[in-house]
Amino acid sequence: MSAKLSHDARVVGDLAAIVPSATVADIDRLRNLLADRADQEGLLDVAYRTVDSPFGALLVAATDAGVVRVAFEREGHDAVLASLATAVSPRILRSGRRTDDVARELEDYFAGRRRAFEVAVDLRLARGFRRQVLSHLRDIAYGSTESYAAVAAAAGNPKAVRAAGSACSHNPVPVVVPCHRVVRSDGTLGQYGGGAEMKAALLAMESRAVDTLTAI
Amino acid sequence: MEPFERVVDEHGPAVLRVCRTLVGPTDADDVWSETFIAAMRAYPRLRPASNVQGWLVTIAYRKAIDFIRKQRRVAVPVGDLPETRPGDALREPADDELRAALDALPDKQRAAVVYHHVAGLPYAEVGAVMGTNETAARRSAADGIANLRKSYSKGTKS
Numbered sequence: 001m002s003a004k005l006s007h008d009a010r011v012v013g014d015l016a017a018i019v020p021s022a023t024v025a026d027i028d029r030l031r032n033l034l035a036d037r038a039d040q041e042g043l044l045d046v047a048y049r050t051v052d053s054p055f056g057a058l059l060v061a062a063t064d065a066g067v068v069r070v071a072f073e074r075e076g077h078d079a080v081l082a083s084l085a086t087a088v089s090p091r092i093l094r095s096g097r098r099t100d101d102v103a104r105e106l107e108d109y110f111a112g113r114r115r116a117f118e119v120a121v122d123l124r125l126a127r128g129f130r131r132q133v134l135s136h137l138r139d140i141a142y143g144s145t146e147s148y149a150a151v152a153a154a155a156g157n158p159k160a161v162r163a164a165g166s167a168c169s170h171n172p173v174p175v176v177v178p179c180h181r182v183v184r185s186d187g188t189l190g191q192y193g194g195g196a197e198m199k200a201a202l203l204a205m206e207s208r209a210v211d212t213l214t215a216i
Numbered sequence: 217m218e219p220f221e222r223v224v225d226e227h228g229p230a231v232l233r234v235c236r237t238l239v240g241p242t243d244a245d246d247v248w249s250e251t252f253i254a255a256m257r258a259y260p261r262l263r264p265a266s267n268v269q270g271w272l273v274t275i276a277y278r279k280a281i282d283f284i285r286k287q288r289r290v291a292v293p294v295g296d297l298p299e300t301r302p303g304d305a306l307r308e309p310a311d312d313e314l315r316a317a318l319d320a321l322p323d324k325q326r327a328a329v330v331y332h333h334v335a336g337l338p339y340a341e342v343g344a345v346m347g348t349n350e351t352a353a354r355r356s357a358a359d360g361i362a363n364l365r366k367s368y369s370k371g372t373k374s
Contacts, residue, residue: 011364081219085219
């Protein structure tokens, strides 16, 4: 009986042995093929990747309509992906193809080589007045700033200064939609999802680049 | 609901083991892809409390059996088929014998062996995905291993 059992154990062991265990490289390779095929078959609702920046890794996510989310490291990328699964779709895969353009534009922007983002933006995570505010933000030129009051007025409701501030602080696509260019009427910078230091650094970088150009 | 990326991370390796066991290492990649494309298509409609691994390995098992049957239809003239047994068309020299023995098992035993011993599902979940129960699943897997032992040892001792 015990011989029989040990023989059974050997069969089980041999069964496991005929299958080389899946390596990380195997799964990575298969996952990349899966993402490409899912994209072709219209199943990839959200594609994402991370982009290095001087302010830590940014998570960048895109639907077929455009960039839907840029998230700072401090937001916790796992938490951001979980909320995208609920708010947009759980069909989310890491994939370079759809996010290559925005990644390149972000790298150029942080290197001081780019002033405007050309990639399509999908504002589906913002509604109503917030969405109007965000649409307006793309008109604020590189190197310049606007007050929350001016933004509220430009978005069609001069009294909604607090709501304009709230729209900026909930901006789903920071950097690409430049909420960092909105400051308080008294000239202080106000808050920023990436941290007040990052906001100051972005504005300083932009103003330096503009000064350089003017000096030439 | 978890992002599908997490599902691939967590269960991709177990699904690949199932595919490799049933169709061999060469064709396993295709079956793995078919499995995850089908799963991704259905994923948003999956009920929240579902056992994701059980769900995936049953898809993989079915895709593997479909693949093997299709291969055989291509490889062998139809009238010559004695009885459909998955895997006859697939031969990897090193593991040929044990896989052949696995292929020869009745479907229920093969499924139970693969779900428990290859995919690592506990017997209670094997019972659930097979529409029976823990006791029946345990018995099917034990019968499967006993049958494998008979055909397999015949081969090794000759």
